[in-house]
Amino acid sequence: MYPFWEGLFIHSTLYLAFTSAFHVLASHITVAAAWFNLYLERRAVRENREEFYVYLKRSALGLLVFAYVFGALAGVGIWQTTTAANPRGISTLIHNFVLYWGSEWYMFLIDVIGIIAYYYTFGRVSRQTHLRLAWILALGGTGTLSIIVGILSFKLTPSAWFETGLSLSGFFNTTFWPQLFMRFAFMFTITAAWALLIAGSFPRGFYQREHIIRRAALFGLIGLFAGIAIWLTWFEPSLPVNAKAILPSRAIPAPTFPMIYFGLIATFIGLVFAFVAPQMQRRIFAVGAMVVLFGAIFGAERTREVLRKPDIISGYMSSNQLLFRDIPVRGIASEEKRLSQTGMLGNLPFVPAPDKMANVASDLTFGSSDPEIAAGRVLAIQQCGSCHSVSKQTAMTVAGVRLDLRSQANLLKMRNLTTASKIDAYLKSIGGFPYMHPFVGTDAERRALARYFEAFLHSTYPETAPTSQAQQEVK
Amino acid sequence: MTVGEMLKMMRDPLGAPFFPPALQVLLVVTWVLHIFFVTTALGSSALSIFAFTFRRTSESWLQLGRIAARLSPNSVGLGIVTGIAPLLFVQTIYDPLWYAANTLSGFWSAMFIFIMMGGYSLAYVFYLKGSKDGRLVFTAALSFVLLFFAGWVMHVLHSVSIRPDQWLRWYMPDGVIDTRGVTFHAYNIPRLVFLLPLQAALSLSAVVMFAAWYMRKRSDDHAFLEWTAGLGRKLGLVVSPIYGVAGLAWALTEGPEFGVTALIAVPVLGLSAALTGYFLALKRPIDKAPLSLAVWLAALLGVAVIREAIRVASMARFGYSVADYPYRMDWGSILVFGGTTIVGVMVVLYLVLVLYQANASKEGTISPRVERLGKIATGMLGAWFGFFFLVGIYTVLFLR
Known part of the structure; x- marks a missing residue:
């Protein structure tokens, strides 16, 4: 439906993944740090503990400079990268939830103006007034979280929305509640790393350094256990059947789970260490914890995204941005049905008919001027490009490692599907995988796609080309 | 197609x-x-x-x-x-x-x-x-x-x-x-020059005057504040005519493409003339700084309307109109947005007033009225969660 941006050097989805992981890290810090700061500030006021303000001011500056604005920037970054990578997916969310996002915007405005007010009024307003600002920051941040989780979880479980067509049904869906509470819990773990970073920068024995480190570690440990408990007893059981089937499948790249487990264990050890020996805490440990958490969050967020596969909006829109479900209450008809009959080429605005394509030999068609391969390229981009590298454009090589995303060339080579006929037979059957949709289009279009993939494979791995194979057999 | x-x-x-x-x-x-x-x-x-x-x-x-x-x-x-x-x-x-x-x-x-x-x-x-x-x-x-x-x-x-x-x-x-x-x-350099560097100069002009006005109560350096406000006025006075020239260039380069040359030229020249006249007539820039800021925001609103008019004209060539965009009133959305707007406006207002009052004077005193507003706004923000969860529970129980 829209022009397709494959990405450059790396796949478009990876731009999104990195931006998202960073946003989650920064935004989760803001919410739970606001609660932790509130806790300390309440004690500062009630117990007349002046020394807590030293920590609070330094934390607030860090939050103002790093977490709030970088969180906001990365949030907008998600908009931009999602829009470029999968515009119809974000369009569905916007057209369902624009006013919820508008509501989140108010909370966000409260957060950003709030942290500016909070930081720039230290010592300039009464303690009670400043404490009120702390309350506003904690509540505003939690409001932001509450709203965005409804929109995010809709992608995995639109639930009753299919029947009612009402935004409320989609928003308060079946995974909304467990995800909300799980994220809230894990936020304290992330925030503990933040508090360790701030408090760890104080000289040893400085004011309440050790006390704050121990409290932060305790908050973090409680958040960690609560988050894991919610995942095991509430969130995971509420996942749809398809998502549960995907969880152990190869759709989730191999290093993902080890990365998450390592992150959890390392965080646990780090927090216990901070709790037991706060005097040993150094800023470098906290920075390390942040890096580990970034890795774990990256893995967890990628998993959350993959759980919906092969859809961008589960049960409604496939990753290639075609609608495949009728929703009578909203007057929506499946596009896949129609396009399976009419064919893809020439029937969507940016999927041109063969007569509109130039059949010139170029790197994009691996040196071929065959019109069938040119048509196959268009289909590969539209049907597969959202989740796979379908050209060399998104496969930058760093230190000998090719940074592609589930490259079709790799997959075909792994399955020993080296000829167009084998690939075509495979494409006929891909709908059988839990994480794949059937090919949409005519038989001729599917054959064209197979021809393109054959050329892609042979160009990427010349040893798979028939002449090369024949030569090897002769040897 | x-x-x-x-x-x-x-x-x-x-x-x-x-x-x-x-x-x-x-x-x-x-x-x-x-x-x-x-x-x-x-x-x-x-x-x-x-x-x-x-x-x-x-x-x-x-x-x-x-x-x-x-x-x-x-x-x-x-x-x-x-x-x-x-x-x-x-x-x-x-x-x-x-x-x-x-x-x-x-x-x-x-x-x-x-x-x-x-x-x-x-x-x-x-x-x-x-x-x-x-x-x-x-x-x-x-x-x-x-x-x-x-x-x-x-x-x-x-x-x-x-x-x-x-x-x-x-x-x-x-x-x-x-x-x-x-x-x-695609790009249009006159449009870019009009919207970014020139508007940056004019925003700066308004903000500099406003900053001088704002710092009056807490700073003793009145000479500096007068100088600052005067500088803001001078900047506005110099840039406003150039703003019109760039706007005219924008109208002449982008306008013909969409048939909106006059639609851009007339209002931007009008804005430029009005701003130039305003800055010329501005005798005590430090006293009139809030008005200057309001004038500049009104001018920006004018620019926003011109921008939108160009988009509307461009799309009208292909029969695309916002008025024809399909819609369906979604009352759940409206309820959540409406409730949050009331709370959000109150809290943001309170925060802005605290920021303003805390730094406006040497003592940073927050007035009792603003303190009262703060209590109410914070209470409303807390109550918002009750509203949000009640809507959620109603949805889960009854909208199935």
Whole structure:
């Protein structure tokens, strides 16, 4: 439906993944740090503990400079990268939830103006007034979280929305509640790393350094256990059947789970260490914890995204941005049905008919001027490009490692599907995988796609080309 | 398939959840705040660089440069936050335009935020580490370049979005699909000059006067404040006529393409003349600073309307109109948004008043009325969660 941006050097989805992981890290810090700061500030006021303000001011500056604005920037970054990578997916969310996002915007405005007010009024307003600002920051941040989780979880479980067509049904869906509470819990773990970073920068024995480190570690440990408990007893059981089937499948790249487990264990050890020996805490440990958490969050967020596969909006829109479900209450008809009959080429605005394509030999068609391969390229981009590298454009090589995303060339080579006929037979059957949709289009279009993939494979791995194979057999 | 048919097909089948022309009004109004902060960020960044590079011997300039260095990153933050609202509304009623532009320029769309992060970080580095004694001016300069480049990217995205008749040609140059998204397909330099550097200067003019007015009660250096306000007025006076010239160039270069030459030329020349007249007549800039700020915001509203009129004219060529955009009143959305708006406005108002009063005088006294507002606003924010969860529970139990 829209022009397709494959990405450059790396796949478009990876731009999104990195931006998202960073946003989650920064935004989760803001919410739970606001609660932790509130806790300390309440004690500062009630117990007349002046020394807590030293920590609070330094934390607030860090939050103002790093977490709030970088969180906001990365949030907008998600908009931009999602829009470029999968515009119809974000369009569905916007057209369902624009006013919820508008509501989140108010909370966000409260957060950003709030942290500016909070930081720039230290010592300039009464303690009670400043404490009120702390309350506003904690509540505003939690409001932001509450709203965005409804929109995010809709992608995995639109639930009753299919029947009612009402935004409320989609928003308060079946995974909304467990995800909300799980994220809230894990936020304290992330925030503990933040508090360790701030408090760890104080000289040893400085004011309440050790006390704050121990409290932060305790908050973090409680958040960690609560988050894991919610995942095991509430969130995971509420996942749809398809998502549960995907969880152990190869759709989730191999290093993902080890990365998450390592992150959890390392965080646990780090927090216990901070709790037991706060005097040993150094800023470098906290920075390390942040890096580990970034890795774990990256893995967890990628998993959350993959759980919906092969859809961008589960049960409604496939990753290639075609609608495949009728929703009578909203007057929506499946596009896949129609396009399976009419064919893809020439029937969507940016999927041109063969007569509109130039059949010139170029790197994009691996040196071929065959019109069938040119048509196959268009289909590969539209049907597969959202989740796979379908050209060399998104496969930058760093230190000998090719940074592609589930490259079709790799997959075909792994399955020993080296000829167009084998690939075509495979494409006929891909709908059988839990994480794949059937090919949409005519038989001729599917054959064209197979021809393109054959050329892609042979160009990427010349040893798979028939002449090369024949030569090897002769040897 | 005609361009008009293509645009209709590209619209999201779900339609808008609210009356689309109302969303169009919100789009225009929220853009005013956004562009104000964006141009303030650029203007204050330029001012701090100028002060610390060319006026190092003048204490007044350095003092103003420090204020500008502090203003710049905070304005970037507010520019980003206020940019989210128009971003929401443009996607709702102009989805074909926005999404096509972002995919055609995908690489720059994705890079935008990294460019912004670089610009913002460097602005903060200069504010925290350099603005005291004027070291690290290169960080401020680099920050300005990055922030301006981010503005250029947004300008290109908008320019691409209002030219749907060119999209296919850009996507398939010579019949071969280009999925790299690296080309700057469309731009209009006079428009860019009008919207960014010149408006940055005018935003700076208004903000500088306002800052002088605001600091009156807590600063004893009245000479500096008078000088600052006078500088703001002078800047406004010099830039306003140039603003008109750039606007005319914009009208003459972009106008004919959409048949809106007069529609751009007349109001921008009018705005330029009105602003020039205002600055000429402004005798005590420090006393009239709030009025000057209001005048400038009103001028920005005028520009926002002109911008929207160009988009409407461009789309009308293909039969695309916001008035025809399908919609279905979604009462759940309206309920949540309405409730949050009441709470949000109260809390934001309270925060702004606290910021204002805390720094307006030497003592930083918060008035009892504002304190009372704070109690109510905080209570309302707490109550919002009750409202939110009740709506959730009602949905789970009854909307099935």
